Amino acid sequence: AKPLVRDVVDNDEFVGRFEPVDEVSVRARVGGYIQAVHFTDGALVKKGDLLFQIEQTMYKAKVKEGEAQLDGAKAQLVNAEAEFTRQETLLRQNVSAQNTFDQAKAKRDSARANVENAEGNLTIAQTNLGYTTVTAPFDGIVSKHLVSVGELVGATTATKLATIVQLDPIY
Secondary structure: OOOOOOOOOOOOOOOOOOOEOOEEEEEOOOOEEEEEEOOOOOOEEOOOOEEEEEOOHHHHHHHHHHHHHHHHHHHHHHHHHHHHHHHHHHHHOOOOOHHHHHHHHHHHHHHHHHHHHHHHHHHHHHHHHHOOEEEOOOOEEEOOOOOOOOOEEOOOOOOEEEEEEOOOOEO
16 A cells, blocks of 8 residues: 555644632722722723722712811811920010910920821811722623612621733743
């Protein structure tokens, strides 16, 4: 018999699986009711895409309250600094007592501390307001939403809202 001449292709089959480099559970960091879900289950999302919106009313009010407290604390500081400066001048002229000067200094220092406290409270309020918009931390595929519009989340613990799986790179 004559030998058969043709191209031969080596063929092997392997079993494999893919695993994401990053996978994250998206959780509510503040408590409130879900107002909107801004994605379709299984959709591709980009970093920063809005996924969930948590009711913001209380958090906006806390920011306004923090701003008002900061303004009040700053006004008290201005008054306390002016009184301290007056008492310092009067003490140098031997018109005022050391005790009055010390009280003015303590009031000024207390007012400074109140301003710093109010600034910290405002920062916390602004941060919590920011947490009411839940965004994608990286590009990937988002799972099905685990909560629905109108559902209370994050009241006692950080409620899991969805999962995002990164596709590129992938193991």
